[in-house]
Amino acid sequence: xxxxxVDVMPKPEILDPQGKAVTGALSRLGFSGISVRQGKRxxxxxxGELTDSRLDDIRHAAETLLANTVIESFDVRVETAEVHG
Amino acid sequence: xxxxxxxxxxxxxxxxxxALRAVRRAGAEAVSLWHGSADLQDVDAVILPGGFSYGxxxxxxxxxxxxxxxxxxxxxAGAGMPVLGICNGFQILCEAHLLxxxxxxxxxxxxxxxxxxxxxxxxxxxxxxxxxxxxxxTIVLKNGEGGYVADEETLDRLEGEGRVVFRxxxxxPNGSRRDxxxxxxxxxxxxxxxxxxxxxxxxxxxxxxxxxxFFTSVLSFLAAKV
Numbered sequence: 060x061x062x063x064x065v066d067v068m069p070k071p072e073i074l075d076p077q078g079k080a081v082t083g084a085l086s087r088l089g090f091s092g093i094s095v096r097q098g099k100r101x102x103x104x105x106x107g108e109l110t111d112s113r114l115d116d117i118r119h120a121a122e123t124l125l126a127n128t129v130i131e132s133f134d135v136r137v138e139t140a141e142v143h144g
Numbered sequence: 145x146x147x148x149x150x151x152x153x154x155x156x157x158x159x160x161x162x163a164l165r166a167v168r169r170a171g172a173e174a175v176s177l178w179h180g181s182a183d184l185q186d187v188d189a190v191i192l193p194g195g196f197s198y199g200x201x202x203x204x205x206x207x208x209x210x211x212x213x214x215x216x217x218x219x220x221a222g223a224g225m226p227v228l229g230i231c232n233g234f235q236i237l238c239e240a241h242l243l244x245x246x247x248x249x250x251x252x253x254x255x256x257x258x259x260x261x262x263x264x265x266x267x268x269x270x271x272x273x274x275x276x277x278x279x280x281x282t283i284v285l286k287n288g289e290g291g292y293v294a295d296e297e298t299l300d301r302l303e304g305e306g307r308v309v310f311r312x313x314x315x316x317p318n319g320s321r322r323d324x325x326x327x328x329x330x331x332x333x334x335x336x337x338x339x340x341x342x343x344x345x346x347x348x349x350x351x352x353x354x355x356x357x358f359f360t361s362v363l364s365f366l367a368a369k370v
Contacts, residue, residue: 072295073248074251074291074293074319076248076250076253076291076319077249079253080253124202124206124210125202127206127239129238129244129245129246129294130246130248130293
């Protein structure tokens with residue numbers, strides 16, 4: 060088993076109301092000078108060997124379902140090539 | 145025989161019953177369609193209703209888009225069948241790439257529920273033929289993620305091709321780019337909008353009946369096609 064992480068973020072030009080709300084809350088709590096954009100992290104446990112074609116499949120899955128590329132960008136990275144149980 | 149207009153129920157749909165009722169009031173036969181069935185039951189038009197299909201998990205409309213019924217809706221839309229997406233239905237149409245752009249969280253960061261003033265920008269769609277361009281109407285708007293966004297090029301194309309169908313008047317309630325409340329595809333058979341015309345068909349339950357022409361328009365469109 061390998062763990063692949065897909066990070067999805069709103070594109071820079073897209074308004075991020077959630078990030079703005081968090082930014083405001085941090086500021087009210089005294090954490091100044093911090094600007095937040097909020098995205099999503101997906102952890103994928105992948106069965107079998109993580110070949111290049113398997114990774115391509117995962118990129119395709121991310122583009123098809125996990126991210127809406129009209130408004131979001133995504134990044135696929137292998138966190139653990141092999142997880143020993 | 146009255147045209148058959150289908151309304152899809154997804155898990156989490158809320159306004160399917162109102163949409164079916166609006167269809168009946170307009171004089172059509174209302175047909176309930178189920179998200180898990182690829183059978184459109186020979187309907188002449190399809191409405192994707194409002195609500196929170198699949199709990200809005202992942203993104204609004206992102207999972208509904210891949211439901212069995214949507215494969216058929218996409219195919220039928222490509223063949224010219226009228227399709228109307230209301231609120232969550234609009235979000236599904238964007239996720240399904242039947243319409244360009246996407247809907248994001250309201251810039252005001254709150255759920256908005258108001259009687260919204262709109263301008264009908266074009267009568268040249270299957271769902272607005274009974275309006276006149278420039279007509280001002282009031283339709284209830286209720287959503288948390290109704291901010292319409294698309295890149296500048298897409299927005300320019302929509303404006304240039306007369307595909308901005310509705311625009312917000314007297315204030316933009318959710319941060320939608322260029323005050324866009326609804327758009328259509330190139331052929332004008334697929335229309336999506338955030339406001340809810342199915343709630344404005346009865347004087348008992350709304351300040352206007354401005355929603356009625358949506359449902360009579362598609363009947364005129366279908367009659368003209370035969």
